[in-house]
Amino acid sequence: xxxxxxxxxxxxxxxxxxxxxxxxxxxxxxxxxxxxxxxxxxxxxxxxxxxxxxxxxxxxxxxxxxxxxxxxxxxxxxxxxxxxxxxxxxxxxxxxxxxxxxxxxxxxxxxxxxxxxxxxxxxxxxxxxxxxxxxxxxxxxxxxxxxxxxxxxxxxxxxxxxxxxxxxxxxxxxxxxxxxxxxxxxxxxxxxxxxxxxxxxxxxxxxxxxxxx
Amino acid sequence: xxxxxxxxxxxxxxxxxxxxxxxxxxxxxxxxxxxxxxxxxxxxxxxxxxxxxxxxxxxxxxxxxxxxxxxxxxxxxxxxxxxxxxxxxxxxxxxxxxxxxxxxxxxxxxxxxxxxxxxxxxxxxxxxxxxxxxxxxxxxxxxxxxxxxxxxxxxxxxxxxxxxxxxxxxxxxxxxxxxxxxxxxxxxxxxxxxxxxxxxxxxxxxxxxxxxxxxxxxxxxxxxxxxxxxxxxxxxxxxxxxxxxxxxxxxxxxxxxxxxxxxxxxxxxxxxxxxxxxxxxxxxxxxxxxxxxxxxxxxxxxxxxxxxxxxxxxxxxxxxxxxxxxxxxxxxxxxxxxxxxxxxxxxxxxxxxxxxxxxxxxxxxxxxxxxxxxxxxxxxxxxxxxxxxxxxxxxxxxxxxx
Numbered sequence: 001x002x003x004x005x006x007x008x009x010x011x012x013x014x015x016x017x018x019x020x021x022x023x024x025x026x027x028x029x030x031x032x033x034x035x036x037x038x039x040x041x042x043x044x045x046x047x048x049x050x051x052x053x054x055x056x057x058x059x060x061x062x063x064x065x066x067x068x069x070x071x072x073x074x075x076x077x078x079x080x081x082x083x084x085x086x087x088x089x090x091x092x093x094x095x096x097x098x099x100x101x102x103x104x105x106x107x108x109x110x111x112x113x114x115x116x117x118x119x120x121x122x123x124x125x126x127x128x129x130x131x132x133x134x135x136x137x138x139x140x141x142x143x144x145x146x147x148x149x150x151x152x153x154x155x156x157x158x159x160x161x162x163x164x165x166x167x168x169x170x171x172x173x174x175x176x177x178x179x180x181x182x183x184x185x186x187x188x189x190x191x192x193x194x195x196x197x198x199x200x201x202x203x204x205x206x207x208x209x210x211x212x213x
Numbered sequence: 214x215x216x217x218x219x220x221x222x223x224x225x226x227x228x229x230x231x232x233x234x235x236x237x238x239x240x241x242x243x244x245x246x247x248x249x250x251x252x253x254x255x256x257x258x259x260x261x262x263x264x265x266x267x268x269x270x271x272x273x274x275x276x277x278x279x280x281x282x283x284x285x286x287x288x289x290x291x292x293x294x295x296x297x298x299x300x301x302x303x304x305x306x307x308x309x310x311x312x313x314x315x316x317x318x319x320x321x322x323x324x325x326x327x328x329x330x331x332x333x334x335x336x337x338x339x340x341x342x343x344x345x346x347x348x349x350x351x352x353x354x355x356x357x358x359x360x361x362x363x364x365x366x367x368x369x370x371x372x373x374x375x376x377x378x379x380x381x382x383x384x385x386x387x388x389x390x391x392x393x394x395x396x397x398x399x400x401x402x403x404x405x406x407x408x409x410x411x412x413x414x415x416x417x418x419x420x421x422x423x424x425x426x427x428x429x430x431x432x433x434x435x436x437x438x439x440x441x442x443x444x445x446x447x448x449x450x451x452x453x454x455x456x457x458x459x460x461x462x463x464x465x466x467x468x469x470x471x472x473x474x475x476x477x478x479x480x481x482x483x484x485x486x487x488x489x490x491x492x493x494x495x496x497x498x499x500x501x502x503x504x505x506x507x508x509x510x511x512x513x514x515x516x517x518x519x520x521x522x523x524x525x526x527x528x529x530x531x532x533x534x535x536x537x538x539x540x541x542x543x544x545x546x547x548x549x550x551x552x553x554x555x556x557x558x559x560x561x562x563x564x565x566x567x568x569x570x571x572x573x574x575x576x577x578x579x580x581x582x583x584x585x586x587x588x589x590x591x592x593x594x595x596x597x598x599x600x601x602x603x604x605x606x607x608x609x610x611x612x613x614x615x
Contacts (some may be wrong), residue, residue, distance in 0.1 A: 054568070066592055070593075088563070
């Protein structure tokens with residue numbers, strides 16, 4: 001019996017988000033990928049369609065898991081904070097944490113687990129150093145709410161927000177090698193790689209990091 | 214949970230006994246020259262397997278869904294039960310337009326070896342003696358049960374299964390299938406189960422077996438020869454076991470401390486409380502459809518199940534090299550096979566880079582949640598089986614809607 005399923009037999013994605021496209025471009029074709037906080041499987045479908053990747057996912061929400069399972073995606077209901085320890089070392093080529101690290105209880109622990117499980121880690125997050133965030137706090141004196149961070153302080157799942165500079169510090173402390181950083185502005189356009197760090201931290205609304213040990 | 218009627222009519226004993234030798238099911242007989250080798254070292258010959266099917270096998274024999282039943286279940290998944298007259302035990306899951314849609318899939322459910330609904334078991338006639346086997350029946354294991362099922366598939370000329378699924382002991386069989394017959398299982402759904410029977414679960418089974426054996430009518434296992442039946446012992450075993458299939462929450466919601474057909478407690482040992490009446494009914498109705506020795510043998514098979522022990526103590530080794538797609542399901546209210554047991558299987562499958570999904574469903578119904586009306590469970594199974602069929606390239610019937 002042929003048990004090998006070509007990745008394109010998994011349903012493909014329509015009009016994907018720019019940050020997800022950027023992540024997919026960082027992944028080499030056919031790689032082994034773990035998508036932590038995979039939601040309804042959007043990135044996993046994109047990886048299957050564009051990179052021929054048979055990805056595995058972890059998702060906390062029942063709705064997300066059910067959606068993934070119904071699409072034939074391999075998803076485990078679980079929690080990034082507690083369940084990553086059960087994966088063997090270097091089980092994956094890439095461990096991806098897309099827009100999730102700021103919602104974890106222990107971001108440093110999660111980052112260290114990513115770097116243990118995957119040869120490379122890809123982490124994306126909303127940049128709290130963006131100028132809109134800074135000006136709201138400075139001039140309004142209130143916790144910022146933006147298109148990218150719409151929740152108010154008391155109902156947000158984001159308990160560990162950080163700036164690009166903050167995350168660089170964490171990478172240094174955790175012994176992670178930063179292979180690539182891409183900041184996206186509010187329109188989802190990549191900021192120039194030649195742009196100095198302070199400017200990326202000011203104009204980048206979100207950032208994608210490619211890391212290794 | 215079914216309602217407890219005020220009066221209990223005992224079904225005709227002969228109707229149940231007839232199912233042992235002449236079941237209202239398809240049956241295949243394997244002769245003296247086709248023995249079933251058993252883990253205990255003996256072999257079983259001749260032997261028979263009774264089974265039910267639903268739907269149609271497609272031309273390339275790729276749409277078979279194998280359903281494995283639980284300890285006290287049988288092959289009557291989605292038809293009226295020949296003894297009780299009640300609907301099949303998984304009619305909510307299997308049938309036309311149901312999550313496992315028999316308009317698209319060919320569903321097969323065999324009665325387990327050791328059972329009492331037509332497959333060879335301790336109440337079958339031992340050809341060496343001309344009497345029912347009783348305790349001369351060899352002790353069987355989950356692996357033996359699965360080996361027998363594989364023989365049935367060989368007989369039907371079906372090389373492999375699109376999906377094998379089952380809950381509780383059915384889930385143990387699913388795991389055994391995926392471990393022993395890696396190339397014959399495209400996808401697998403173990404529900405509310407474990408890779409080994411826990412100490413607590415063995416303990417509950419032992420209580421049940423001791424209750425059966427303490428009944429004088431058990432006659433050292435020879436009750437059929439004596440024209441007797443250990444009804445009281447088996448009923449007590451069922452009552453104790455039934456509690457473990459439910460949850461504190463479910464019992465409290467349904468019965469609370471409500472009294473049964475009376476206004477006040479009687480200061481006696483009648484069934485004052487509704488929950489007592491309910492359990493008595495569960496015990497009595499069970500003995501009308503089940504064989505006491507089958508209960509001993511099948512509980513033992515579950516006790517002996519330890520997939521890791523069969524693979525050098527490392528569960529992951531049981532699945533080394535697997536390409537099967539897995540979808541594990543557990544229930545929050547299940548304290549007999551708690552979620553942690555399913556997670557251990559998931560970790561083992563992760564360790565061998567298997568394609569595995571895992572869903573923990575929030576339910577109140579306890580272990581029996583897999584038999585109840587749980588829309589999230591239906592959605593999960595429907596989605597997973599249909600995606601497996603799509604990945605395997607099974608054509609959708611004309612006008613078929615998932």
